[in-house]
Amino acid sequence: MNRFLNEYTSLTADLAWHTNIAVTRTSERSVAENRELYDLALRGLQCLSSWSVQVLDTFTWKLAHCADEHTNRECPSDAENYERATRYNYSSEERCALIRLVTMIKSVQTQLLRLETNYSEAIRRSVYLDLHGLLNHFHNLLAKANSKKKDKIKLNRLVHALQATCADQTMVDAVEADLIMTGSSSSGGGKSGWGGRSVSSKASAQNSLTSSSNSTLAKAAASMSGTPMRRVGPSSTQLYLVRTILELMIDQASPAAKYHSLRKELDSSTMTAIEVFLKNSFYWPYLLNFSETLVKCCDLSQLWYREFFLEIANGTRIQFPIEMSLPWILTDHILETHDPALMESLLYPLDLYNDAADCALNRFRRRFLFDEIEAEANLVFDQLVYKLSDQLFRYYKQYAASILLDKRFRAEAQKAGWREPYPQPNRYSSALIRQRNVQLLGRSIDLSCLLSQRINKAIMKSLEEAIQRFQCSDITGVVELEALIECNRLCHRMLSEHLDLDDFDDMLQEANNLVTSPLSKIAFHVFWEVTWDLVKNYCYNGSTNRFVQTKFALAETLEREKPQLCPPEYLWGSKSLNSCYEAIFQLYRGFIGTPHFSAICRLLGYQGIFIIFIEIMKFCKSLINQTIKEYVRRIGSMMPKSVSLPGPTANSEIQYALYSLSLQRVYQYSDLRTNVCQNFRELGNIIIFCLQMEKCLTTEDLCDLKHADAFIRKPPAATGERSNTDPKIRDQQNRLDALNISKVASTVGSAELVELTDGNVVLTRERLCCGLVLFEQLLHRIRDFLNEEDPQPVVMNGIARQVPRNVWYGSEACGTTVDADELIEIEGCTQFHRVWSAIQFVFSTPFGENEYTVEEMFGDGLNWAGCTLITLLGQQRRFEMLDFGTHFLKLQRNDKKDTSKEGVCLARLATRLSRFSVLNRQIFAILNNYLHPIDKPDNQANVRHFPPPQWPRA
Structure with a gap:
């Protein structure tokens, strides 16, 4: 495997280098550059064929040597033969090696196909040059030969036949024209030819191009070295004849070698040139059909076909499940091992279905085979999207939860000998998330879109589970609900960097039932818990500013639904993180205080708080007019x-x-001491709840106003107030005017942005100037x-x-x-x-x-x-x-x-x-x-200030 990796690394580096050159090239390639591409293409095909043979040999050996319960303890005794041959017959190391080899084969194939036209052109130019280089070499050889021996004549005839077979059409036209003009070869009249016949010079030129060593064809062939090289190679017939003639010249193994071998008539340089040509031309049929050869070298379709095992199943199996299919076994192995090095290779095993489908249609020509492959590929891809999206969401959910985990808690836990690690880095973003054109069985699939759809559903379900969990708990669970929403928000933000997801606030509103109703699920549960649990069963302690549950309950205990079992990834991502956050939020469950009210304010906003206050006022009115008033009348x-x-x-x-x-x-x-105090306690708890909500809401408003301070103009000065005339202060104010969000939006923004900006500025100014206090309005309503x-x-x-x-x-x-002047009955x-x-x-x-x-x-x-x-x-x-x-x-x-x-x-x-x-x-x-109490005296007094006396100077 190390040898294969070294070959792959060297080959991909060269391919990438030549790809970059091809992209930026503006001129035609030279002969040396064509030769480099020729050698690189040949080297790529050789590597691909050797890797493919290794994969197929391993697969074939495994089919012949199936696993059993003795060689693999995980293999059941009743496993099927094909299951023994695939599912239980590969160790984890062997599966990793197969995945790497398949990845190497398919990635190199992709790189070669990317510049297939460039490689094909370079191959044809190099072949044309090599072929005519050999012809020129033979021309020089014949020009020096003057002997009239029989072997020499045979050699001359074979060389002339080579030149005639491989001659370019322009060369043939030049030879015929030259012969017509000269009328004969070097001698003026007829001459006795080989075999004792006498032919004329013109007849020799017309009927045979092998009349003498100084023929015009040889001269024309010699003159071809200065002409531009064509981008065309020899045909299969031409190549076959050339190789046959050359083998006839130098072959000594055949029985007729002692009669036809001409090795003794050739010098060493010619012999070397012929041997090199025969060696190189062996690859020309494959190189000239580069695209077809490349597909054949990368064909791994046999890894899917299992017809032999279907036959020996005796009809018990129409087709095997995907758990026994090697492409899915390799894909599932990548997903289950979570190996970052293999994650980039996740889609390459699916290309085996493309090979199998191409083989079924173009080689076997059987539609039923393609239908079976298509059905399995669809099922495998669905499973891939399901498992990949689940892992993707779980990984980023764990990452977000790890980021938000309290640092002090992490430090204390580490001191105690327990450590919660961050999730292992993975290559989801660069390898898979951004894939938009996955080629499978002739279809282009947008994997990123499919993942986005499932991630949207996962985030939506996570928000629904968080709200459902809050609905099954008391109001103390609002802190955990806010943290869960923030964790999902961070997870959504990180995933949005790679996927096209829906807006998080829109999903939160949909999960919170704010799309179809003005009252959200969170607001309704808060109101329900406040009116039926907080005001009835909790005691307020002013020194700690907290509500604690009473030891002596007079109201009925509020029954809640038990929370459903939820997978860990929909809460905090993992069981260990769930335990960590459970330990943290357990500290907030013994009381109701400022953290809970702040969380309620942030979750509900103005609309939710207003609705809750309206409903609480109805409850308060009923409590005062129907219950407390009657008890006051009785006690009075x-x-x-x-x-x-x-x-x-x-x-x-x-x-x-x-x-x-x-x-x-x-x-x-x-x-x-029971009902009277209980009703007064309910009224008092309502008032305290509204006061605490007002304090927390004021804090949130002050934070917003503080952040918006630099982007809002200073309010105009009151009438009669002196304006600041200091030039330094005015200069600073002019500089801050450039940060005014309204000016920036009107300059560079759209009409919609300007409208939204003006609305936000008006709202912020109203909040700043009006000073609206909900608690005061509540008291006036009471x-x-x-x-x-x-x-x-x-x-x-x-x-x-x-x-x-x-x-x-x-x-x-x-x-x-x-x-005030009326007497009071004391x-x-x-x-x-x-x-x-x-x-x-x-x-x-x-x-x-x-x-x-x-x-x-x-x-x-x-x-x-x-x-x-x-x-x-x-x-x-x-x-x-x-x-x-x-x-x-x-x-x-x-x-x-x-x-x-x-x-x-x-x-x-x-x-x-x-x-x-x-x-x-x-x-x-x-x-x-x-409030301004009615019976509180007005202590404000109007004091008139007189100027000090002034005396005129003496």
């Missing part, structure tokens, strides 16, 4: 008409006794829900009528608060802030050591719901002044009492109330950043 009916403020002599124990007695019915309300009238049946004078009564304000009026308990103060005081009271606290059961969402409703109702200042817990906390901090007479730990109660007080102040501060 349990409140006393008034609760006095603590006097100057009051202490914490007395005040606790007063509050516990006044709120006794609230303490005894069974639904308070305020509108609170201000809706709630008719209640009231019986007056025996007549039932609907009287609007708002439970949030505790009055007949709706949606208004008292003016002991009344009808407004919501007093109800919420009572609820907070009740669930702050410690009952036992092992009981769940409201923080563990409901989290901070409970406080967010109450504080948000208080702020939206304009009751924040009243709550801060009249809160039960605040008054008790001041008294307890003053007297430091630990336990009441009822056994309640007042210190623990004060600690819990202190924590809730701090939390409430934080919530009020956040809400006031987005």
Whole structure:
């Protein structure tokens, strides 16, 4: 095999060199250059024939020596004869050697066919030159010979016959014209010829061109050396006669050699010239039919034919499956071994079907053989495209996943003794992906197009599997979903460098169901998980800014479908990479925090977030008007008409006794620590979710605006503001104007690009100038829900009528608060802030050591719901002044009492109330950043500045 590789390397180098010269040549080739092409063509045919013979000999020997279970352990005992001869009869090394030989044969054939006309022309010119060079040599030999011996005469006659056989038509015309003008040869009259007959000079010229050594034909042949060489070789008859005459001259092996051999009449140079000519002219029939000879030398059709084994199958087999066919065995071996050195040879074994089909049509002339070959070739090519596209997608998916794998995780894993390598480099791009004209059975197949179609389907399926995986998990899987989409995006970008793939965003929209519906699959699942799992079963912790699952669930557990088993290549590319990313994303499954909300913002965009907010508002309206309002009305009916403020002599124990007695019915309300807190927790979690989404969306917008800053003009200065007149600053601004994307698009872009650019600039400016805050709009919508009238049946004078009564304000009026100058009933308990103060005081009271606290059961969402409703109702200042817990906390901090007479730990109660007080102040501060509270005093004052006094100078 090493010898073959060396021959192949040397031959391909010479072929490539001559190909480059032929492409750039503008003048006609010289004699030496024609000789080089002649030698190269002969050398190529010799190498091809020797390699083909080696392949066919190996194949024939394998057919005669089939494998069995003793020589190959993988061979089953019931394997068929042909299966033993092909499938189990070649080792991996032998298959690699066969693949290399077939590749060498077909690649050299392609290079020779590429310049077949140049080689054919050079061959004919070289043959013409060699043939007439020999004739000139004989002419010089006859010119020196004056002997009249019998052997000399025989030699002269044979030489003249050679010249007559191979003479050019122009030479014959010149000889006849010369003979007519001269009238005879060197003697003036008739002369006795060989055999005793006397003929005239003119008759000798007309009837025979062998009258003497100084004939005119010899002179004409000698004069041909100065004429241009023709690009035509001798015919098969001419070549046969010339070789026969020359062999007759020098052959000593025949029985008549002692009578006809003329070797003694020839000198050594002539003998050498004849022997060289006979040796070289042996290849002329093959070289003159260069195209046909090339096809025969590369014919490997016998590697497919299996008629003998079909005959001995006794009709049990009409045809063998492709697993037993040697062309597919070689092709499949390349795909299964993943050897980069063999990947470039993947399409060469398919050329065996072309050889077999050509043999069936042109040699055997049997249509049924061609039909069988065509059927198998179609099946093999389909399998090739399927397996190749699968490997191609898997390779680039692994490559993309390896690139995106966290570097710190890789470093820590390597320290622990485990290493995740990058995929082995392969030669897909240069060898296969860009093939657009694969010749198979007379058809030109666009392999790149077929691969593009299957890769598009693979990426689409990968996106669908990622979304399906997210739909079968809770909302914590959104981080993994975003990473999977980014991995597919990177894989698509790398494949797009070699294939014509569909746009990735279009495929993502199709997989996400955004083509036929405004609500995507991701947005719907996010909404479903938020409303039925996050707001019901999660507790918010303000210190960590995370949602964690509650230990005491009051809502039903959300049932999800189990994810289907998915091949590794549709996730991260391999099982090991799947394990790596599973370990990484497992860290995001115990909570819901900023990474999850950021991923939701990036995946949904403005449209998806808007739709989710609209649906959440509907859910929130139903929650407030149908559930929370009813619970507030019930608890308000349990409140006393008034609760006095603590006097100057009051202490914490007395005040606790007063509050516990006044709120006794609230303490005894069974639904308070379950359904009431659960509904308030749901409302609070909705508000916190929207706030976190607003923060993450703002972060994303700021990043976009920061990146677009250099391409957007500076907003115009306000009226009356001084413009910057510094020339340096104006020069810098003029330089940045050249980067303005609108100017660039209008200069070099199309009308469509200009329209898109203007739309994006307007959108970016609106985002920059408007400052739209979704969370603020959400709060205003909740305020509108609170201000809706709630008719209640009231019986007056025996007549039932609907009287609007708002439970949030505790009055007949709706949606208004008292003016600042109007007196406030500080002991009344009808407004919501007093109800919420009572609820907070009740669930702050410690009952036992092992009981769940409201923080563990409901989290901070409970406080967010109450504080948000208080702020939206304009009751924040009243709550801060009249809160039960605040008054008790001041008294307890003053007297430091630990336990009441009822056994309640007042210190623990004060600690819990202190924590809730701090939390409430934080919530009020956040809400006031987005709202302008109605009851908050306006501290802005108009101050007039007077100029300092001025005195005239003395």
